[in-house]
Amino acid sequence: MRMRFLVLIFGFVLAAALPARAALDIFACEPEWGALSRELGGAKVKVRDATSPLQDPHFVTARPSLIAAVRKADIVVCNGADLEIGWLPLLLRKSGNRDVQPGAKGNFLAADFINKLEIPTSVDRALGDIHPQGNPHIVGNPHNISIVAQALSQRFAEIDPENSAYYQARYQAFNDHWQSAIVKWETAAAPLRGLPIVVQHKTWVYLTDWLGLKVVATLEPRPGIPPTTSHLQKVLNEIRDSKPRLILNAAYENSKPSRWLAERTGVPAVTLPYTVGGTKEADDIFQLYEVMVNMLLENLE
Amino acid sequence: MPRTLLKVFSVFIIFLFAGVPLALADEGDELSEIKAEMQRLREMYEEAIERLEDRIEDLEARPAVNQVSQTETPRQPEEEQAPVSTVSAGIAGKSNAFNPLIGIVFNGRYANFKQDPDLYKIPGFPLFGEAGPGPEGFSLGETELNFSANINDLFYASTTIALDASAEGVEVELEEAFIQTLRLPLGLTLKAGRFFAALGYLNENHTHTDNFAIRPLPYQVFLGGENYNDDGIQVAMVLPTTTYIQLGGGIFRGDDFPAGGALNDGAGAFTGFARFGGDFGVSNSWLAGGSYLYAKADGQMFGAPDDVFPDLLSFSGKIELFIAHFKYQWSPQGNIKRRYFTLIGEFMLRKRDGTYNGIAYNGTDSGFYIEGMYKFTPGWRAGYRYSQLNPENSIAASLLPTNLNSLGMTPRTHEFAIDWARNEFSLVRLQFTRDLSSLVPDTRIFLQFIMSIGAHGAHNF
Numbered sequence: 001m002r003m004r005f006l007v008l009i010f011g012f013v014l015a016a017a018l019p020a021r022a023a024l025d026i027f028a029c030e031p032e033w034g035a036l037s038r039e040l041g042g043a044k045v046k047v048r049d050a051t052s053p054l055q056d057p058h059f060v061t062a063r064p065s066l067i068a069a070v071r072k073a074d075i076v077v078c079n080g081a082d083l084e085i086g087w088l089p090l091l092l093r094k095s096g097n098r099d100v101q102p103g104a105k106g107n108f109l110a111a112d113f114i115n116k117l118e119i120p121t122s123v124d125r126a127l128g129d130i131h132p133q134g135n136p137h138i139v140g141n142p143h144n145i146s147i148v149a150q151a152l153s154q155r156f157a158e159i160d161p162e163n164s165a166y167y168q169a170r171y172q173a174f175n176d177h178w179q180s181a182i183v184k185w186e187t188a189a190a191p192l193r194g195l196p197i198v199v200q201h202k203t204w205v206y207l208t209d210w211l212g213l214k215v216v217a218t219l220e221p222r223p224g225i226p227p228t229t230s231h232l233q234k235v236l237n238e239i240r241d242s243k244p245r246l247i248l249n250a251a252y253e254n255s256k257p258s259r260w261l262a263e264r265t266g267v268p269a270v271t272l273p274y275t276v277g278g279t280k281e282a283d284d285i286f287q288l289y290e291v292m293v294n295m296l297l298e299n300l301e
Numbered sequence: 302m303p304r305t306l307l308k309v310f311s312v313f314i315i316f317l318f319a320g321v322p323l324a325l326a327d328e329g330d331e332l333s334e335i336k337a338e339m340q341r342l343r344e345m346y347e348e349a350i351e352r353l354e355d356r357i358e359d360l361e362a363r364p365a366v367n368q369v370s371q372t373e374t375p376r377q378p379e380e381e382q383a384p385v386s387t388v389s390a391g392i393a394g395k396s397n398a399f400n401p402l403i404g405i406v407f408n409g410r411y412a413n414f415k416q417d418p419d420l421y422k423i424p425g426f427p428l429f430g431e432a433g434p435g436p437e438g439f440s441l442g443e444t445e446l447n448f449s450a451n452i453n454d455l456f457y458a459s460t461t462i463a464l465d466a467s468a469e470g471v472e473v474e475l476e477e478a479f480i481q482t483l484r485l486p487l488g489l490t491l492k493a494g495r496f497f498a499a500l501g502y503l504n505e506n507h508t509h510t511d512n513f514a515i516r517p518l519p520y521q522v523f524l525g526g527e528n529y530n531d532d533g534i535q536v537a538m539v540l541p542t543t544t545y546i547q548l549g550g551g552i553f554r555g556d557d558f559p560a561g562g563a564l565n566d567g568a569g570a571f572t573g574f575a576r577f578g579g580d581f582g583v584s585n586s587w588l589a590g591g592s593y594l595y596a597k598a599d600g601q602m603f604g605a606p607d608d609v610f611p612d613l614l615s616f617s618g619k620i621e622l623f624i625a626h627f628k629y630q631w632s633p634q635g636n637i638k639r640r641y642f643t644l645i646g647e648f649m650l651r652k653r654d655g656t657y658n659g660i661a662y663n664g665t666d667s668g669f670y671i672e673g674m675y676k677f678t679p680g681w682r683a684g685y686r687y688s689q690l691n692p693e694n695s696i697a698a699s700l701l702p703t704n705l706n707s708l709g710m711t712p713r714t715h716e717f718a719i720d721w722a723r724n725e726f727s728l729v730r731l732q733f734t735r736d737l738s739s740l741v742p743d744t745r746i747f748l749q750f751i752m753s754i755g756a757h758g759a760h761n762f
Binding site: 054055058060061062063064065067068069071094095096101103125225226254 | 454485486487489490537538539540541545546547577579580583586588632635638679680723724754757758760761
């Protein structure tokens with residue numbers, strides 16, 4: 001009786017442990033990489049986003065459902081540059097999935113392919129939440145997406161060689177579309193070049209670098225430390241001369257500090273989606289930049 | 302500084318270039334030729350140095366970050382192939398990426414009790430080792446040193462050394478020192494060494510991650526106040542299911558409370574566990590589990606000879622511990638930075654079969670705690686915890702004069718905590734405890750700080 005029960009349990013475990021591969025199972029740490037994976041993988045992939053667009057990607061609980069999702073994944077597609085340092089290493093270790101451990105083919109970190117900005121010359125936590133590898137918010141610049149897309153498409157083909165022609169074709173189509181979209185956005189965004197702006201967190205360096213926006217103040221006194229009223233007052237005094245035209249914050253951030261400053265200066269506070277799904281309109285990776293460029297332009301009056 | 306270096310370098314270059322024609326030079330008019338040549342070279346390099354100096358001044362005027370010119374658009378990746386593993390990509394970053402991640406946790410407190418903590422005892426539950434509310438007044442708790450890194454592509458290692466400062470001096474305790482596999486098939490992981498066994502909820506976590514100043518009553522009496530961290534081996538398997546299912550078990554030396562004496566040739570304790578978890582939508586997560594510990598003890602001593610109440614007890618026999626736990630977390634959009642509520646509960650049931658001071662004992666006791674923690678605004682949390690113990694009331698008459706006698710009491714505590722965190726590296730906590738676990742009720746106040754420098758390991762759910 002007992003033996004039969006054990007055999008049954010063993011059979012169940014084995015059956016559960018050896019699933020037939022249907023589609024490439026992708027665990028995407030942030031929605032932008034999930035969206036890019038869907039563009040490049042099409043019908044051959046199944047994507048699970050670990051974070052919602054309104055979640056601060058620095059702070060995610062390594063909750064059981066995520067461990068289960070990593071366990072099943074053929075590849076984890078994450079931002080890297082230490083953005084997920086607080087949760088991804090734990091998920092990987094707890095999952096017991098050998099295919100996605102650091103160094104394995106199934107471990108893809110987008111920022112590894114990008115030249116980072118704001119690489120600090122020294123690291124001191126008194127300076128706040130500083131990323132030693134550079135600013136991790138690479139999604140701000142669509143040129144970064146071009147680079148990552150190529151690398152990611154190659155990686156899909158390596159892991160799933162049967163469909164490599166499919167991935168190659170999808171990448172070609174995506175890239176053609178993407179390059180022309182970039183030209184369109186850059187043309188539309190030309191009036192933004194040199195425009196003075198205020199940002200809430202150092203989330204936007206790649207976006208401002210791309211569009212030539214000039215950041216004259218950051219609301220957080222130090223990265224990751226929420227601003228106090230007295231600090232905001234100081235910023236308010238400091239920006240009198242530079243006359244910023246926009247105040248930017250991300251959809252996942254508390255917009256209070258931005259609104260505080262907006263009320264006192266009359267400068268419009270703009271909540272950009274930051275990632276795919278951050279606002280309702282930014283529902284795919286093309287729309288993300290479309291929406292951001294349009295929001296910036298609209299708020300210039 | 303770089304300017305000085307540049308000058309030294311350029312002088313070196315000039316010598317290098319100037320030295321070649323000098324060596325080949327003959328006498329006479331060749332000399333003037335060489336001189337002219339040198340002059341020309343000097344001018345050329347001085348001009349180049351001036352240009353470089355201008356650029357340095359330019360860069361120095363900008364903020365001390367790596368800025369790339371805004372016109373330089375699509376940046377090509379330096380390497381097209383798979384990047385080198387970022388290892389466990391810690392705060393380490395560049396040059397020391399291959400060194401272990403190092404973290405130090407500081408933990409200090411001020412405690413005020415109405416009753417003398419040295420006389421603290423729970424009727425019916427003899428306390429082992431350092432269980433209890435800890436010292437009164439100012440004290441430095443455990444300072445934890447943690448080192449961890451991937452050994453290679455197959456193994457990960459981590460060690461935590463606790464320095465415990467007390468009146469007797471500094472005690473060094475090796476809390477954890479283990480290796481863990483990274484590349485076993487079928488979702489299997491194997492841990493070996495000394496580590497916090499997968500038992501219940503709190504046992505796998507370091508005390509500095511707890512929501513309250515001391516562990517709840519069931520941990521005080523059933524696990525000795527902290528963790529069951531024995532030497533051994535543990536295997537776990539995560540099933541490839543949408544719902545999180547982890548199954549596993551371990552074999553241990555049997556030398557850490559509640560085990561004792563390393564019986565069965567130093568393989569005297571066993572564990573088994575099953576955990577389940579998942580989400581409801583994006584804002585709700587849950588975890589539930591059951592675990593089991595089988596341990597043996599040989600002459601396990603409770604109480605100290607210098608206690609005011611001489612209740613020295615020695616236990617030999619077997620212990621079985623059954624634990625059920627759950628955790629539920631609600632956080633709008635899963636954004637824990639802004640707001641969340643967690644509810645954690647654990648129930649423990651202990652069976653003992655053996656002898657106390659040579660007198661036969663066979664009893665079952667249990668305990669539970671339930672705690673709620675609410676982060677109401679970034680940085681601030683408030684929480685409440687209730688713990689209770691249910692003693693074994695039928696004991697041999699000859700054991701009645703000992704602390705195994707519960708005196709008909711149901712020990713319990715109410716704890717209220719409020720804490721503030723600047724970020725995840727610093728926490729300051731104020732806690733009030735109404736303790737009804739001892740014969741005389743106690744009111745305790747704790748003011749505690751827990752801060753860390755260096756790498757800060759991710760916390761378990």
